[in-house]
Amino acid sequence: MSSGFPYLGCGIGLRREHFAEVLDGRARTDWFEVVSENFMVPGGRPLAVLERARASAPVVLHGVSLSLGSVDPLSGAYLDALAALAARVEPAWLSDHLCWGSVGRRYAHDLLPLPYTEEALAHVVRRIDAVQARLGRRILIENVSSYLTYAHSTISEWEFLAETARRADCGILLDVNNVYVSATNHRFDPRVYLAAMPADRVGQFHLAGHSDRGTHLLDTHDAPVSPAVWALYREAAVAFPGVSTLVEWDERVPALDVLLAEAARARAIAGEIGAAHARSA
Numbered sequence: 001m002s003s004g005f006p007y008l009g010c011g012i013g014l015r016r017e018h019f020a021e022v023l024d025g026r027a028r029t030d031w032f033e034v035v036s037e038n039f040m041v042p043g044g045r046p047l048a049v050l051e052r053a054r055a056s057a058p059v060v061l062h063g064v065s066l067s068l069g070s071v072d073p074l075s076g077a078y079l080d081a082l083a084a085l086a087a088r089v090e091p092a093w094l095s096d097h098l099c100w101g102s103v104g105r106r107y108a109h110d111l112l113p114l115p116y117t118e119e120a121l122a123h124v125v126r127r128i129d130a131v132q133a134r135l136g137r138r139i140l141i142e143n144v145s146s147y148l149t150y151a152h153s154t155i156s157e158w159e160f161l162a163e164t165a166r167r168a169d170c171g172i173l174l175d176v177n178n179v180y181v182s183a184t185n186h187r188f189d190p191r192v193y194l195a196a197m198p199a200d201r202v203g204q205f206h207l208a209g210h211s212d213r214g215t216h217l218l219d220t221h222d223a224p225v226s227p228a229v230w231a232l233y234r235e236a237a238v239a240f241p242g243v244s245t246l247v248e249w250d251e252r253v254p255a256l257d258v259l260l261a262e263a264a265r266a267r268a269i270a271g272e273i274g275a276a277h278a279r280s281a
Contacts, residue, residue: 003171005093005140005203008058008244010267012260017253019049022056027256029057029263031092033246036063039089040081054089060204060246061091062173065107068127068141069100069114079134086135093203095140095173098124098161115150116160121167128168140203141165142173145181145210145219157182158196171203174240176233177225177248181210181217194236202240207233207266208248222251225262233266237273245270 009030014022021027032053039050053059065078086094099111114120132138143161155163165172174197183190207230209223225233225247237243247262 003201003203004138005171007242008092010245010263010270012263013246013248013250014050014053015250015253018256019045021256022049022053025056029260031058031060031244033060033062036061036082036085037065040085050089058092059089061086061094063094063096064111065101066096066131067101068096068098068124069120070102072102072105074127074130079131083135093140094135094137095142095204097144098141098164099144111144113144113146113148116153116155116157118154121155121160121163124164125167128164128170132170138170140171140173142175142206143178145178147185147216149186158193162196162198162201165198165201172197172201173204173206174202174236175206176236177206177208177210177229178219180229180232181219185216190232191235194239197240199240202243205233205236205243205245206248207245220251221248234269237270241273241277
């Protein structure tokens with residue numbers, strides 16, 4: 001079943017370290033994902049780079065500050081700036097995280113997990129409804145990695161995510177690395193998580209590297225995708241064919257060729273699965 005979000009292929013994040021290659025046309029990829037907040041500015045080099053990237057490939061806006069789970073009021077100024085950026089670059093879609101990151105209008109600059117309760121579910125749905133109404137479009141919400149759970153949660157994370165998407169009529173950005181990190185940290189089966197995702201809501205995958213800290217995995221985005229996450233991605237691509245994939249690499253950013261090679265590996269896996277689906281149809 002289609003999520004209603006277009007298939008873009010396998011892309012990379014637009015990062016400062018690769019601005020020169022974007023400007024001279026060497027950064028050739030299926031699509032770019034950009035961190036919205038980095039480009040919500042009136043002018044300057046970042047916007048020039050973004051416009052050059054948009055001229056060569058589709059662009060998706062991915063936010064980190066919407067704080068959908070916070071009890072702080074949604075920021076009208078933030079939504080105005082985001083809407084203006086969207087009008088300027090015409091992204092294929094916008095996304096943000098199913099989390100909270102502010103309290104008392106002070107930002108933690110982190111993506112903090114929610115308690116999974118009916119009260120939190122209703123609260124988040126109302127806020128997504130308000131965001132989508134303000135932007136005039138459906139958004140995608142992403143599962144975050146986590147390192148603690150709340151004693152009073154009454155719903156599993158995967159059920160919470162799926163029900164949020166259903167009630168708010170939004171899409172799901174399924175971060176496969178985050179599923180694996182959280183599954184390892186909290187000792188649940190990541191395949192149970194995948195099985196709970198509604199096929200008509202999953203509109204994008206994220207892949208990234210993580211770090212093993214001994215007692216837990218940490219979502220660091222500073223290394224290649226691990227073999228275990230590649231294996232889980234293959235299962236996700238089988239379950240949800242025709243979903244766009246993005247490779248994230250935010251710290252210790254490598255040369256562009258390294259990042260493009262990761263995207264090419266994802267493309268090869270998706271192509272192999274697509275060919276198998278075509279043969280069996």
